[in-house]
Amino acid sequence: MKLSLDISRCIGCKLCQIACSAEKEGVYQPTAARLQIEKIYTMQGLETKVAICTQCLDCVEVCPTEAIKYENGMLTYSEEECTGCNECADACPQGVIVVKADTVGICDSCGGSPECVNWCPHGALTFGCREGGGVG
Amino acid sequence: MKGYIGKVLRIDLNNLTSSVESLNLLWAEKYIGGKGLAMKYIYEELPPKVDPLSPKNKMILMTGPLTGTAVPCSGKLTIAAKSPATNTILDCSIGGHIAGEIKYAGYDAIIIEGKAEKPVYLHIENSKVELKSAGNLWGKGTHETEFFLKATCGPEVKVLAIGPAGENMVPMACITSELYRQAGRGGIGAVMGSKNLKAIVVKGTNGVKVADPKQLTARAKEIMKKDTLSDDNLWAYTDGTPIIVELSNSTGVLPTRNFQQGTFDGFDKIHAEAVKAVRKDKKGCLSCGLGCGNYVNTGQSVVEGPEYETLSIGGSNCGIDDLEAIVEFNKLCDDLGLDTISTGNTIAFAMELTEKGIKDFNLKFGDVKGYLKATKNIANKETELALGVKGLSEKYGGKEFAMQVKGLEFPGYEPRGSWGMGLAYATSDRGACHTRAWPIADEAYGDMDPFTIEGKAELVVGLQHYNAAKFSTILCDFWALSLETVAELLTLVTGKQYTEKDLKIIGERIVNLARMFNIREGFDAKDDRLPQRIYKEALKTGATAEKLLPEEEFNKMLREYYQIRGWDSEGKPTGEKLDELAI
Numbered sequence: 211m212k213l214s215l216d217i218s219r220c221i222g223c224k225l226c227q228i229a230c231s232a233e234k235e236g237v238y239q240p241t242a243a244r245l246q247i248e249k250i251y252t253m254q255g256l257e258t259k260v261a262i263c264t265q266c267l268d269c270v271e272v273c274p275t276e277a278i279k280y281e282n283g284m285l286t287y288s289e290e291e292c293t294g295c296n297e298c299a300d301a302c303p304q305g306v307i308v309v310k311a312d313t314v315g316i317c318d319s320c321g322g323s324p325e326c327v328n329w330c331p332h333g334a335l336t337f338g339c340r341e342g343g344g345v346g
Numbered sequence: 347m348k349g350y351i352g353k354v355l356r357i358d359l360n361n362l363t364s365s366v367e368s369l370n371l372l373w374a375e376k377y378i379g380g381k382g383l384a385m386k387y388i389y390e391e392l393p394p395k396v397d398p399l400s401p402k403n404k405m406i407l408m409t410g411p412l413t414g415t416a417v418p419c420s421g422k423l424t425i426a427a428k429s430p431a432t433n434t435i436l437d438c439s440i441g442g443h444i445a446g447e448i449k450y451a452g453y454d455a456i457i458i459e460g461k462a463e464k465p466v467y468l469h470i471e472n473s474k475v476e477l478k479s480a481g482n483l484w485g486k487g488t489h490e491t492e493f494f495l496k497a498t499c500g501p502e503v504k505v506l507a508i509g510p511a512g513e514n515m516v517p518m519a520c521i522t523s524e525l526y527r528q529a530g531r532g533g534i535g536a537v538m539g540s541k542n543l544k545a546i547v548v549k550g551t552n553g554v555k556v557a558d559p560k561q562l563t564a565r566a567k568e569i570m571k572k573d574t575l576s577d578d579n580l581w582a583y584t585d586g587t588p589i590i591v592e593l594s595n596s597t598g599v600l601p602t603r604n605f606q607q608g609t610f611d612g613f614d615k616i617h618a619e620a621v622k623a624v625r626k627d628k629k630g631c632l633s634c635g636l637g638c639g640n641y642v643n644t645g646q647s648v649v650e651g652p653e654y655e656t657l658s659i660g661g662s663n664c665g666i667d668d669l670e671a672i673v674e675f676n677k678l679c680d681d682l683g684l685d686t687i688s689t690g691n692t693i694a695f696a697m698e699l700t701e702k703g704i705k706d707f708n709l710k711f712g713d714v715k716g717y718l719k720a721t722k723n724i725a726n727k728e729t730e731l732a733l734g735v736k737g738l739s740e741k742y743g744g745k746e747f748a749m750q751v752k753g754l755e756f757p758g759y760e761p762r763g764s765w766g767m768g769l770a771y772a773t774s775d776r777g778a779c780h781t782r783a784w785p786i787a788d789e790a791y792g793d794m795d796p797f798t799i800e801g802k803a804e805l806v807v808g809l810q811h812y813n814a815a816k817f818s819t820i821l822c823d824f825w826a827l828s829l830e831t832v833a834e835l836l837t838l839v840t841g842k843q844y845t846e847k848d849l850k851i852i853g854e855r856i857v858n859l860a861r862m863f864n865i866r867e868g869f870d871a872k873d874d875r876l877p878q879r880i881y882k883e884a885l886k887t888g889a890t891a892e893k894l895l896p897e898e899e900f901n902k903m904l905r906e907y908y909q910i911r912g913w914d915s916e917g918k919p920t921g922e923k924l925d926e927l928a929i
């Protein structure tokens with residue numbers, strides 16, 4: 211089960227990031243969110259830049275202490291077992307693992323009811339077993 | 347108080363230095379933030395009668411306690427100064443993501459004073475503040491400027507920029523962000539240009555803390571799901587402001603040919619369905635679930651817009667029913683840094699001066715080529731149209747159909763078809779404006795009789811208080827919510843108990859403070875007037891055929907307004923009123 215974004219429904223409001231940082235860090239701070247979605251004007255027009263956890267499991271693979279695991283279709287993370295080596299963050303192709311002082315923040319799907327999805331005003335972000343997942 | 351960072355960044359352009367000081371929390375308690383608090387700083391820091399284009403004017407960028415939090419629709423930034431278009435106090439509101447970025451960078455406000463010797467831009471990255479040369483950007487449009495600065499400073503930065511219009515200190519110059527979002531009115535872009543400040547670049551990576559994050563997050567989510575996506579608010583997502591075109595036309599309040607008519611034959615070529623036919627995407631501001639922005643591509647031109655104000659004032663009011671041309675006009679204005687409302691009005695006024703043989707500007711209603719050319723010429727100050735409607739009427743005449751109050755051109759609502767709107771224009775703190783009060787929602791668009799003064803003074807007073815308070819928290823104009831809910835959210839953010847009544851008093855305090863500023867500048871009751879066309883010339887078509895707003899009725903309504911406000915017959919707040927409001 212993973213996050214998916216339907217770009218055609220996204221308005222770039224960043225409520226997903228605000229909700230994520232509030233849930234996980236107790237502060238409203240989009241840069242501390244475990245996903246980054248931005249609608250931005252480029253020379254080509256209006257583009258949507260998306261970084262969300264695709265559950266590629268690279269982080270699980272590189273974690274030397276098994277602090278990050280993949281269980282029941284979601285990532286889990288144990289702060290006790292984390293040594294803060296940041297190898298997971300370096301390995302994450304999406305760049306959505308948040309590096310903190312001695313630990314990291316990973317997208318654990320909020321245990322099955324992701325706050326980013328709950329907040330998304332127009333149903334752009336969904337969570338489930340969509341084929342392929344990711345961005346569409 | 348929580349919700350505030352507690353810091354103000356002050357930029358001295360004379361010496362190219364910056365300093366950080368504490369936010370005045372005593373003022374914040376009385377004026378909240380945004381519009382109110384920016385006005386308080388302007389009132390206290392500007393000497394009377396300062397030339398708005400001199401280094402002595404200041405530009406204040408003010409966030410609010412709700413900015414950057416989970417409260418929906420809290421992504422707006424106030425930019426305030428003394429207006430070069432009106433000489434009144436001026437606060438503008440700009441959307442996009444810049445307000446949050448300033449707060450995440452660690453500031454509630456940025457105060458810009460003085461004038462740089464050469465063009466510069468301000469680069470803020472959290473606590474790192476630098477003034478850099480903008481010599482290579484001077485003369486460039488806002489779009490090229492923003493692309494350059496993102497390429498130079500990083501794609502994630504947020505940018506405020508002026509175009510040639512601001513550099514040339516045209517009184518209808520605006521400030522742009524994200525290419526298509528504007529602090530539009532009253533020449534705020536000219537103030538920035540007068541300071542040789544081309545752009546402000548911000549990157550903020552910190553967080554905003556509030557008094558009760560758990561409760562606020564839960565409550566904000568609940569309100570958003572229930573309220574911002576309700577039928578009352580969903581129009582923003584499905585249609586955006588173009589939805590008003592058809593409504594205005596059917597109620598006879600769609601400004602047409604410089605307010606000569608209230609209906610437009612070609613309205614169905616520029617209404618919401620026409621805009622939706624070329625719409626490619628939607629875009630919202632930071633934390634906004636409404637998502638009113640329409641990104642359109644006509645094949646010839648792209649823009650985020652056009653909004654209702656542009657479709658009406660830059661469309662029907664210029665006799666233009668060609669959507670492609672309006673989109674091009676919109677894009678030109680955004681890139682050159684012009685307010686579409688004042689620009690459209692000025693062109694329409696010049697069209698009528700030409701039509702009436704008063705002064706030949708070689709412009710005709712419906713003439714697309716002339717209209718687009720005039721837009722470019724205004725930004726480059728290559729035409730007398732750069733004077734604006736008031737300036738042109740003083741030079742060439744036509745004052746009776748110069749559609750402006752205090753030097754600010756009319757927005758897209760015909761006061762003869764909503765008499766309260768006339769009062770709102772006449773008494774707004776920055777001249778003819780639709781965002782200080784929008785009684786037309788209750789009048790032509792609602793259930794109240796639009797052609798009576800009964801109840802209108804009270805309506806306008808209440809709406810002015812409501813908006814002044816709301817714009818100080820800061821919440822977007824487009825989110826219709828009760829002051830009771832605003833008070834609840836503000837309490838959860840700040841930890842200070844607010845009630846609906848508190849917010850009404852704060853709103854009234856802000857309106858009176860703005861009035862005191864304008865009185866200090868020499869304004870009085872004689873300036874709270876509408877052009878003669880509104881009093882004397884009846885409309886001819888549609889639901890407003892044969893309607894005008896008789897001058898004696900207007901005067902009665904204005905007197906009643908002063909009475910309700912506790913202002914004397916000259917429109918000056920009495921000593922008792924100022925004491926009552928602790929101003």
